[in-house]
Amino acid sequence: MGGKLSLVQLQHKANELREDVITMLNAAGSGHTAGSLGMADILTALYFDIMNIDPKNPDWADRDVFFLSNGHTVPIQYAAMAEAGYFPKEELLTLRKLGSRLQGHPERTKLPGLENTSGPLGCGLSQAAGYAYSLQYLDDSKHRFAYVIMGDGELDEGNVWEAAMFAGKYKLSQLIAFVDRNNIQIDGTTEEVMPLGDLIGKWESFGWHVIEIDGNNIESIIDAVKIGKAVTNRPTMIIAQTIPGKGVDFMEYDCKWHGVAPNDDQAKAAMSELSTFDDKNTLGDNK
């Protein structure tokens, strides 16, 4: 991957990925905008700082692995993968189109670099836990880590809590999970649809080390993962408070942008706003 990027460079990278997401979803005509924008900082931190990967050799045996559980946010993963060099950036415009390797929800068999197939919610944590179990107990690969991102609405699924118990029981210390805590799901806010309540307490009681962070702050994300990697007797859950639609004012915090793609005018407005990123973020609090 070459030398590490500076924090400012990572912030710019995240903004570029947001621009890619807008362009892709506008071209596709459908897709999930809010979560993809909200998770841009986490995906940037993972692909451009945290994970030990080789985009030119996606199945490299010594790599870290990333499982996307809320597969509907895959546009941001595709954007990060293209930027990292897994495939040409032009291919991003084929998202959701017939014959594309970039399916509407990620399919491992279609695109090298994807570790799993997901979309139906609730089973990505299990898959990552299975991988982490192998690393810890079967492979003696103590330096490799399995990462997974779930949505917060996804936590309504029972399968998540089966996996939470499993990872807790086996103290899967090479498993680092994120919840994209953006507080929205399709029918409204998470607390209206099915209250999640005390998430920190819930995960702690399942035997996890829990860290809550601002999920749009790349430095916090990187620091939280460093802590997670240092915790050697339990899995780590990073509850990442994110802003759905982050970076585009008229999309932020609005449930209706969960599963909608921007039309031409909206895409133009969004790109125009994202292009002012430099002016808004010059080494202020977000440094």
Add this chain to the structure above:
Amino acid sequence: MLNYQLNPDIFNDDVKQEPVRLGFGKGLKAAGEANDKIVALCADLTESTQVHLFREAFPERFIEVGIAEQNLVAVASGLARAGKIPFASSYAAFNPGRNWEQVKTTVCLNDQPVKIIGSHAGISVGPDGATHQMLEDIALMRVLPNMVVVVPGDSIEAEKATRAIAENGKPCYLRLAREKTPIISVEETPFEIGKAYIVRDGYDVSLMGTGTMTYQLLVAANILSERGINAEVVHVPTIKPLDNDTILDSARRTGRVVTAEEAQINGGFGGAVSELLSEQLPTPLLRIGIQDRFGESGAPLELFDYFGLTGNHIADKVEKFVHNKAQYHREY
């Protein structure tokens, strides 16, 4: 024509009987000895699924997941991504009864070599009743792209089938039964994924069985021969991929097909043969199995009798079927 070696004692009153699941347990242990990538997961049913044989031999490769069948399969998918060959075992009622979507997405669409082991399938699980009598699993599994579906006829074949699916690199479903059933084969009998076998020659009707129903068909064939009907018996341990050639050849020779399974005839083995014949060789067909209803509590043998799955009931049905002239409109 015969290409299956039957147990010479098969029609003796004291024919050796063993549960099919025991053959799986032995096969899993043997597969584990041959390949250290094999891991076994179980959902709180380790002894009754016979996975304890593997656990005792390879405790470091056994993973208890608790009563959580959705997690069972999705964890197995993650292990497969890490290069393992996971056997995910529970009762068929829950695995794949509870976790079908995880099987579809994380195993089949994801094309990972996870082995779904559904034990205690069929009505022969007996007194536990309809909730635990899995009858829809064949239909649920064979409709999935990439999936291989195997239903062994006895414990010896189950052992061979387990060894075979361990090494085929594909998602697989292995259907097992709880009760002791007669051993129909011997160690030398061939087993290959995707092959059907002619176990008895005949020319009046083809009786095609999957799983332990092949034994009942052999009993029925003996009864039918006393009534002047010469039945061919075809053992079909692999439902997907179906051995189209063997099935069509037999149907062509006899002109009448009967299928038998301890499962729903709709969508099950009978459904699979029906689809094949109706497209490629329309042939009068009788499907024996569970006729679009749920099971109920009872002793296994009582239930077999009640649902008409014993050799004598099958013989009666086949006799009527063969003599029903109304079915012959084969002027294609």
